[in-house]
Amino acid sequence: MFSGFNTMERKKITIVGVGLIGGSLALQLNEKGMAAGIIGVESNAEHAAKALELGLIDEILPLEEAIAQSEAIVLAIPVDKMITILPKVLDRVNHQIVFDAGSTKSQLVNVVAGHPKRGRYVATHPMWGTEYSGPEAAVKSAFENKAVVICNAGESDADAVEWVRQVYRKIGMHLLEMEAVAHDLHAAYVSHISHITSFALANTVLEKEREDQAIFELASAGFESTVRLAKSNPAMWVPIFMQNRDNVLDVLNEHITQLRKFKSCLEKENYEYLQELIENANKIRRILG
């Protein structure tokens, strides 16, 4: 290894929320030698005990104590909680670096825009997750080869941004930088709408198919891949849809319009247009390979 990252000083790190994201991040921080100890802050007692048992974290402390004892603090909690916790964390921060892993960014950067310690905070969204949640869902090699978006980097102190960049590089993520508003728009297209379609597809099948056994036995790989996101946790997703409401509504309206085109083709038996719609959809190959 020739990179300067190896000389990166280990920091004592607090992870607020040791679930899927926080727990997976803990595994990476330990494995890549970036942590001089990890403190967990966790309101769910069962999750706290499990995270300790799994060795994801070294100890559980109350938030204030954890901040006082750390050099870096990561927030990995639902985005509604983030809005209230982040300003409180910054209130208590001195030299520490703070970053978050939330799926929406605009409201979060707005809520701390005027905070005297705004510079210590770096807004990030590592674009990785699974449909599972809690510390037991944490996996090694999470985040690797995925994109991470750093938002409004200009509002953060240079040393804070640089350290956070190094952390994500060391985990093996591709760094992207954009404004929070642009992030939330793109996230609605490439992530949030997929979850809505998957939730709605699950509800469709549960409504129409009264024979569970038939779904269970017949479900193809195609069905599983389109519906697996429907297992995702509402405590995470309702706040995301709330915070990104306008963008999500905009994409959802377009999606319903697109589905109505398929419906109209079938109703009118216009199979030439149906063919065109599918050929157009095939263009996603140029992007996804």
Next chain:
Amino acid sequence: MFSGFNTMERKKITIVGVGLIGGSLALQLNEKGMAAGIIGVESNAEHAAKALELGLIDEILPLEEAIAQSEAIVLAIPVDKMITILPKVLDRVNHQIVFDAGSTKSQLVNVVAGHPKRGRYVATHPMWGTEYSGPEAAVKSAFENKAVVICNAGESDADAVEWVRQVYRKIGMHLLEMEAVAHDLHAAYVSHISHITSFALANTVLEKEREDQAIFELASAGFESTVRLAKSNPAMWVPIFMQNRDNVLDVLNEHITQLRKFKSCLEKENYEYLQELIENANKIRRILG
């Protein structure tokens, strides 16, 4: 191996359509020692040459000759072609066993219902596929641990059904039997609607997201899994939607209704109901695990 399958006599088999499904089936028939030679029938000259080059088949012959030289014939072509080819195949069949791998079954069993050789034909749907097509898309271990539906088995000769069952068992598939009408209904829920939502999602994103690069860089695993089916071949899918029009329309209408519920929650900021919708969708866990 203690099963009687090993004593299964090898048959000379014709595969009509050596694409993804026919090619993958050829790999399995060879690997599991069920074929005493495989003849391909293929209208696409490029596919024919490629299937020979890849060793999926031993030779390419015109349909009539292939039938005359075979003991079993498999049809693995789009379901609109199936409707016209199957009766012609049965016209030429004597002792041979014929089965198909089509995704819709009602129209197909209807079209040969009164055929004097109906007994030689077994209607099947192995529930496996990928979003790719052509002989190069053929993969080893295809079909394994997936379900195969045998329809209207009572209309087939006992020896024909038994042999086809043995073939699918040897490939490692779970056998299910049902009437063609029930199959098409269930297939609309667990397969066809997933493809429509995926095509429509691709069109949504291609319509709204003008920055290809943003999709490319940001696309998460979740997005890829919900949209990958949108790469599927229209030559295969338009005929499926045509033949299963009523069931697909019924499920599609329900799906649009379900999406409208999400839309209404967001518009009215009714996040309690949004939570309920997601919790309901989570019930898909009890089926998919």
